[in-house]
Amino acid sequence: MPSSADPSIDTITEGGRVTQVGEGQEAEETAPPVMTFGAPTAGEILAERYELVEHINNDSAGRLVWRGVDVVLRRPVAVVLRYPGGDSATEMLQAAVAASRVIHPNLVGVYDAIDEADRAYVVREWVDGQSLRELVTTDGALDPARATAIGNAVASALAAVHATGMVHGNVHPGTVMLSDEGRVVLADARTDGADSQENDIRAVGGILYFALTGYWPHGEAPLHGATAGHGRAAIPDAVRDATGGIAAPRQVRAGVPAYLDDLTMDLLDPEIAPPSSEVLAAELGRLDIPADEHFLAQAGPLRFSADTDEEPSPLAAAGGRKVALGIAGLLAVALVGLLIGISALGGGDDKDPKTEPVARPSNSAPAGDTTSAAPIRKLAVEDVRIIDPDSKVRDELDDAEKVIDGSEDEGWETQTYKTANFGNFKRGMGVWLDLGSPHTVKSVRAVLSASGASARLYTGSNDPGSSSAGDKALVAEYLKSPIGEVPAAGGTTMTFSNGFDPDKKYRYLLFWLTELPENDRGYKIGVQEITVQGS
Known part of the structure; x- marks a missing residue:
């Protein structure tokens, strides 16, 4: 009989999620190949509950990603399988146990983690949609408002993860998923302990940079024109100067508001201490203003930039920097x-x-006027x-x-x-x-x-x-x-x-x-x- 993963497994830093579009956790180059003998077939029911419907693909760590159905609750699920189970699946199961403890609308939900010795699998929420990498690669860079909304969702998800003391450790355009209903969710955290909360926050700067420009600012070797590959490796590197410094979004693409440009570059600057994920989420939430909230429609230019035919607000000048006195x-x-x-x-x-x-005398009243101010x-x-x-x-x-x-x-x-x-x-x-x-x-x-x-x-x-x-x-x-x-x-x-x-x-x-x-x-x-x- 299958046995559920022990909830007392010692988690190191964070929860684990996998995206069904093959944009999940990036495998190390030295990672051993994952064996896939005895692969399941469509129609098979795992743990007497999860029916496998369709093999979608393998994620970037070599695990099999299936679309399935929870036959008890009658809801779609994603099933991520690894062969074999046992010790080799410990990291994946630890990630799932940790992930199940963090509930947030911008995090992919994890429902179950099961080890059957010869194989192990994680059952999680199914999200109909595509990754941010796929969207920008197909349609081009996003408008500033949509980029801000995505950055806000990612920062909010990280705030929920960080509030538990955990780290996500795998924030990049392939793990940011956009559902067909407009929901933005962050997927596939890691538990290898190699990252920090600060790196998570700086990665939000990378997400904003990629959404605004279509380039990734963290220096991974690009595969220009590639149609295959997962995660960051398939994203073009940022435009750089002779010293290796990246070009600001406004230098790459016209129309990026000054304040959003400053915020993105500050998050990417190792010399500037980043805010907490909670503060960053609050800031991006302030800038993420729904178009139908007409009473807030003018809030953005106060921080972004002034209209060209109006006197610039002192709050907008240079992204909030000091005004000459x-x-x-x-x-x-x-x-x-x-x-x-x-x-x-x-x-x-x-x-x-x-x-x-x-009482001050009025100097404006005409002579003979008996009316006093x-x-x-x-x-x-x-x-x-x-x-x-x-x-x-x-x-x-x-x-x-x-x-x-x-x-x-x-x-x-x-x-x-x-x-x-x-x-x-x-x-x-x-x-x-x-x-x-x-x-x-x-x-x-x-x-x-x-x-x-x-x-x-x-x-x-x-x-x-x-x-x-x-x-x-x-x-x-x-x-x-x-x-x-x-x-x-x-x-x-x-x-x-x-x-x-x-x-x-x-x-x-x-x-x-x-x-x-x-x-x-x-x-x-x-x-x-x-x-x-x-x-």
């Missing part, structure tokens, strides 16, 4: 002079301007929350109320990041303010815990609600409506006072942080207090 510095000097002048008009008393109403005062903030559209964890949302509690001693603060621009995988974070009703606004003052941060103020007309989707929609709308110039990264106080339209009323405001100052542990900032002056 020369002009902003001059504006800051002018702003300081303006504030000194306002202070002189205030009479020179010691009262705190953020807590006391400040409404006095300037501190406006009440009815609601406040933290906006974090690019995080799946969303664990930095607490203490928002401390930003408007009237005390600069306590506030809200970010976590510590590895780089100034939120680890390269966030557009930023913000504090959203609801004034309760529309008001004329004269200035917004933000007190920070440290100097050196970069931020900007925006406005909008809607409150999509507190959720990941709501934050994405809010940022997509608000970042189209900046208020004033970008202040220079200087002291601990930022004041926005030169961008408000006197003929317009404002209800919603977004204080949006884009760069963090450095401390002895990394990069972080606290927002101690935000006050709004108006009438």
Whole structure:
């Protein structure tokens, strides 16, 4: 009688999957040939449950891949057989046991692993479709939106694998499968312990590069024009310069957005530490915007690139890199002079301007007009929350109320990041303010815990609600409506006072942080207090 593989088998790093299109695990050149005597025939039922229907092919490790049917549950399955079983099949069975423990929509499901001594086989989900290698080889490079969606699916699958402490170890265009229904699944992990989670993440850069260009960037010898072969060996090598460096996707093919180009090259650069698979999945998920979600349709250009007939967003410039601060510095000097002048008009008393109403004379009223302008005062903030559209964890949302509690001693603060621009995988974070009703606004003052941060103020007309989707929609709308110039990264106080339209009323405001100052542990900032002056 056949016996199921022992679930207590000591797994080394990861689960195992095989794709039925022959694009699975790559065999080492020194691997011994797999014996196939006594091969099964169509109609045979394995383990009294799995009927073999059709021999599809052999995978790249020499194992037989069959299409079958689970006669108990009446569902199609893929059956991967190896001869003989026993010790020679241990790695395959270990991979299957580990794979069965990770359930995710972007991973091929593994149903059973059985050793019959003279043969062993793994039963897994059947996926009708083709590999990414086959698709790009046949149809050419993909458009950026589809490449992003595939990269997002692969990164999400890896996040599920990595969360268990395992490694996939076999991410390449042959193990990324695209079903006829549009599902993207990652197949055929290895258990040889030769890879790492970091290599898995860098391989996502290879997937993006291949999807965008049709070339593989990791240097395997290409078989140009080959009609046979499996895995990476049949993929053309990337275009390289005289030093061996690969050309960026935008140099190979027109139309690749700047930010997607930067992200891909950063993942492939061994000098740049990659993010975790969870953070990468969140970033690609932000960029992977369904076309039917019209309220998010403009989110992409904020990070990718600006339209040619529009002024580029500072968030889009150079993939989120620093914007030159020369002009902003001059504006800051002018702003300081303006504030000194306002202070002189205030009479020179010691009262705190953020807590006391400040009446200013109107210079615009014609002579003889008895109508006085409404006095300037501190406006009440009815609601406040933290906006974090690019995080799946969303664990930095607490203490928002401390930003408007009237005390600069306590506030809200970010976590510590590895780089100034939120680890390269966030557009930023913000504090959203609801004034309760529309008001004329004269200035917004933000007190920070440290100097050196970069931020900007925006406005909008809607409150999509507190959720990941709501934050994405809010940022997509608000970042189209900046208020004033970008202040220079200087002291601990930022004041926005030169961008408000006197003929317009404002209800919603977004204080949006884009760069963090450095401390002895990394990069972080606290927002101690935000006050709004108006009438």
